[in-house]
Amino acid sequence: MKKNSLRTLLLTGIGLFFMAFVFFPPFSEAVLKLLFPGVPDRLYSRAPLPELLLEHFLVVLISEFLAVLTGCTLGIFVTRKRGKIYLPMVQSLASMAQTFPPTAVLALAIPLAGFGFKPVVLALFIYSCFPVISNTVSGLNSVKGDLIEASRGLGMTDNQILRKTELPLAAPVILAGIRTSTIINIGTATIGAVAGAGGLGTVLMAGLIHDNGAYIFTGALCAALLAFFTDKLFALLDSRYRRQP
Amino acid sequence: MIQFENISKWYGKQKALDTLTMTIPEGKTSILLGPSGCGKSTTLRLINKLIIPDEGEISIKGRSIRDYRAEELRRSMGYVIQSIALLPHMTVEENIGLVPDLLKWEEQRKEKRCLELLDLIGLDAEQYRSKYPAQLSGGEAQRIAVARALAADPPYLLMDEPFGAVDPLNRESLQNEFIEIQRKLKKTVVFVTHDLEEAVRLGDRIFVLKNGILQQSGSPADILSKPANEFVRDFVGPDRSLKLLNYYLAGNFTDGTDETDHPPAPETPELNAGDNLKTALSLMLETGLSSLPVKGVSGRIHRKTIESLVNLKEPRNPETEE
Amino acid sequence: MLMNNNPESGKAAYPGLVTGITAFFISFIILKENRVVAGTPFSLRDTAPLWLYLAIALLFAALFLNSFLGSARRMQIINYLGGCVLLILTLTALALSSVSLGMEKLPYGRLSLSGGSWLLFLSAYLFMNSGDQEKIPRLLSYLPWLILLGFILSGSLNDLGIAREFENEKKRFYREAGRHLYISLRSVLQALVIGIPLGILAWKKQKSRTAVFAVINSLQTIPSLALFGILIPPLAWLSFRFPELRELGFKGVGQTPAIIALTLYALLPVTRNTFTSLSIIENRLLDAGRGMGMTPSQLFWKVELPIGLPVILGGVRIALVQTTGNTTVAALIGAGGLGFFVFRGLEQAAPDLILMGVIPIILLVVLLDKTVGAFIKLLTPKGLELLYDSI
CATH class of the missing domain: 1.10.3720.10 (MetI-like)
Incomplete structure (x- = not known):
């Protein structure tokens, strides 16, 4: 118990720091002044930090939402009787795509789709689909045959079996896939700044180009904390889900 | 002969064995019997030095096991455990050949021994030698584990609930095979179990343990007919008289009269000499007969004899009268 | 053998067919006079010779027909081989495009793959993976790599943009x-x-x-x-x-x-x-x-x-x-x-x-x-x- 409350305290502390750093410029100014006393221009001025965070968040949210929608649908389809014929195709495509570095997929999509917000969302969407597909398929396949048999014996239709038996049992695995793909997504979105998607990567890249440590630090810290807390959110969701009987 | 002298063993503050003194006879099957946590497995693992006692002395044929190197000692003792523990990455043949390998036997000798042992445990050698543990059923795997323990022909065999994880039907046939094998090989076997019936069936001598203290030792008949204290009486259960009948073989209890003059009616059921008296009694109750003939043995077995055997209150038992 | 004739198994070819046929209607290749100017897109019909264009179209027709015939296993092998042929035809189309667009006379020109060529590659991949890969004979599974290697080593792709960038760097x-x-x-x-x-x-x-x-x-x-x-x-x-x-x-x-x-x-x-x-x-x-x-x-x-x-x-x-x-x-x-x-x-x-x-x-x-x-x-x-x- 004691250890747990210590962890909660630590997490809350980091969370408050993050909030203050993003939304309260005098605070971030003070922190950066402490860390980078020699740098004259410490605060990124071309866009406010909350706006960049929101932009980053939106890129991830939209692409991930579409990926979950597509990935789950496709994963369910190929595990039904009607779509079973496509299972090997989808599986080999998903496992191959996942060995590709996400940056490579982003870079490949840009010349085809162009620069900017939408093309980056498109690229992130495509890449994020694959972990979701893989985990949906393996989650649904891990549901034991006798449970499905038993559900059928209770008089459930195929649709009811999917909703009441298969999906709830596969949910933790599917959730794990969404978690993985979201975390990769946040990281790749940071690089998306190179392709003009905006977001926290913009500050970081500006820092790298102008050799400004404070910019680099600001962008890196915010991106890292965004990913960290998103992951913690998923962990919370996961434990909530598992605690249910 | 394995001797325990005042052996004590603590796990933390808990005493697992308390000044245990006992003698395990040569060439016989000795059973360590008791509920879980009684110290029987600890006792077994002390013998091959997987555990070192805190106090006391264990000696084999008069020589302290302290004087043996642990590995050497273990190689002279077959070891079978409940969870089977065949090495999953080796074939049946390689598993059986493990100890011979450690003893640096030649390939040819190892192979010959493997085939011999597969034959002994009743598995087809050509079919099984190159299989992997993942391809075996539970009963088959346990037979292989016994073969592995016997591989280097060790004089001692330590068995820790070897048939505990096998289904009842398979367990019985494994027990029968064990009796058969032991009759041929006459090893000094130390066998741990919590199953009284198994102990009675297989044991020449039973040691009953509770909380690390030896409660009673003796032949199965002794344990069943004369429990030394309340614990042993409870452990053997209220149906101990029937369990005792398990132990007696029909062939030994006929009246010895020659019946060639008046042979039994053709439809009278007949007992085998190896059937136990529980079967005999059951058959009598079923048919309503008061006596039954035994195949190949002169004379009949009488219901009265059985009744007198299980009447433990009166000292009319032929075995205990001596 | 008849038991194998699952009427559903023909559907495995559809994703490959759909992606492949889409490729006909979008740009196959993009030509830039040099690295800086905007490029001109060309469709497969514009750049590939007629016989090649027809060959690709015929291949798709054949693979479509195949999806109604034969046992599941034979269909899969034919799909796989069809994918390999498509790979060869696509690479040939790329090689011949650089000839028909006169790339030799444009030393600073860049000929880049466009959506159509990517879709054809994807289509080939989907045909090759239309079934369980374990069932493909081991020797055949190296075929696509050999085809790719053959084209690269033969030098017929040397006028593509990527090859020129490579030559420079x-x-x-x-x-x-x-x-x-x-x-x-x-x-x-x-x-x-x-x-x-x-x-x-x-x-x-x-x-x-x-x-x-x-x-x-x-x-x-x-x-x-x-x-x-x-x-x-x-x-x-x-x-x-x-x-x-x-x-x-x-x-x-x-x-x-x-x-x-x-x-x-x-x-x-x-x-x-x-x-x-x-x-x-x-x-x-x-x-x-x-x-x-x-x-x-x-x-x-x-x-x-x-x-x-x-x-x-x-x-x-x-x-x-x-x-x-x-x-x-x-x-x-x-x-x-x-x-x-x-x-x-x-x-x-x-x-x-x-x-x-x-x-x-x-x-x-x-x-x-x-x-x-x-x-x-x-x-x-x-x-x-x-x-x-x-x-």
Whole structure:
């Protein structure tokens, strides 16, 4: 118990720091002044930090939402009787795509789709689909045959079996896939700044180009904390889900 | 002969064995019997030095096991455990050949021994030698584990609930095979179990343990007919008289009269000499007969004899009268 | 045999057909007079000779008909071979396009693959993967690679943009490829040196377990670019304060932060798999080994290593794939590597330059993955394979 409350305290502390750093410029100014006393221009001025965070968040949210929608649908389809014929195709495509570095997929999509917000969302969407597909398929396949048999014996239709038996049992695995793909997504979105998607990567890249440590630090810290807390959110969701009987 | 002298063993503050003194006879099957946590497995693992006692002395044929190197000692003792523990990455043949390998036997000798042992445990050698543990059923795997323990022909065999994880039907046939094998090989076997019936069936001598203290030792008949204290009486259960009948073989209890003059009616059921008296009694109750003939043995077995055997209150038992 | 005639199995060809036919209606290739000007798109009909155009169309028609005939197995083999033929035809179309568009006369021109050619490649891939890959004869599975290699070595693709970029940057390419490999391998090696003892520690000391995994799990969630970025200021400060470090090549930007960050990333798979390998070696097996009289070293060689090594190598495999991919990003902080071409291509809007970085990276990843995979298969005893298959 004691250890747990210590962890909660630590997490809350980091969370408050993050909030203050993003939304309260005098605070971030003070922190950066402490860390980078020699740098004259410490605060990124071309866009406010909350706006960049929101932009980053939106890129991830939209692409991930579409990926979950597509990935789950496709994963369910190929595990039904009607779509079973496509299972090997989808599986080999998903496992191959996942060995590709996400940056490579982003870079490949840009010349085809162009620069900017939408093309980056498109690229992130495509890449994020694959972990979701893989985990949906393996989650649904891990549901034991006798449970499905038993559900059928209770008089459930195929649709009811999917909703009441298969999906709830596969949910933790599917959730794990969404978690993985979201975390990769946040990281790749940071690089998306190179392709003009905006977001926290913009500050970081500006820092790298102008050799400004404070910019680099600001962008890196915010991106890292965004990913960290998103992951913690998923962990919370996961434990909530598992605690249910 | 394995001797325990005042052996004590603590796990933390808990005493697992308390000044245990006992003698395990040569060439016989000795059973360590008791509920879980009684110290029987600890006792077994002390013998091959997987555990070192805190106090006391264990000696084999008069020589302290302290004087043996642990590995050497273990190689002279077959070891079978409940969870089977065949090495999953080796074939049946390689598993059986493990100890011979450690003893640096030649390939040819190892192979010959493997085939011999597969034959002994009743598995087809050509079919099984190159299989992997993942391809075996539970009963088959346990037979292989016994073969592995016997591989280097060790004089001692330590068995820790070897048939505990096998289904009842398979367990019985494994027990029968064990009796058969032991009759041929006459090893000094130390066998741990919590199953009284198994102990009675297989044991020449039973040691009953509770909380690390030896409660009673003796032949199965002794344990069943004369429990030394309340614990042993409870452990053997209220149906101990029937369990005792398990132990007696029909062939030994006929009246010895020659019946060639008046042979039994053709439809009278007949007992085998190896059937136990529980079967005999059951058959009598079923048919309503008061006596039954035994195949190949002169004379009949009488219901009265059985009744007198299980009447433990009166000292009319032929075995205990001596 | 008739039982095999599942009317559904023909549908496996549809995704390949749909992607392939779409390719006819969009641009196949883009021509730029030089790297700076805007490009002109050409469709397959515009650039490929008629016979080739018809051949591709006929191939799709044949594959469509095939989807109604024959047994599932024969259909799959025909789909696979059809995919290979499509690959040959697409590559031929690319080679002949550079001739028909007169690329030889445009030394600064860039002929880039466009949506149509990518869709044809995807279509070929989908045909080849229309069924269970295990059922494809082993020799056939090398065919696509041989086709690709044949076209590249024959020089018929030399007038494509990517080949021209490569020709221009040959020297630099080999240098960056070497750097890429060096950064990746060194990081994984360092992760092994730290991660294996860490995994053993986590297994032996219950108390340290939660802490170790909490830290390395959190490290994995941090975006690679962010981790590089966070390391830059403190490293820059260190090298500024201690010139001796700077002389050792220790700098704020460049390879130092890249290798440190990538090592930290690679810790998770290595540590986790070391931990797993120890926990799957069950106590009962060790007990049995000891009970048979094995010495500690015999126990290690005969029991622990054969069972544990494949699992640890599995971790190395994940670490290698992940690190080789992440090294791409290291180019952004001046560490070099193949990512250099990727990001310069993005900067200059030069798709061929991007491809010149991306394709070798993907090949490298696949190659490392397959090599370590084959190695693991070799080292996994057959009995264990059977055991894992049965659970």
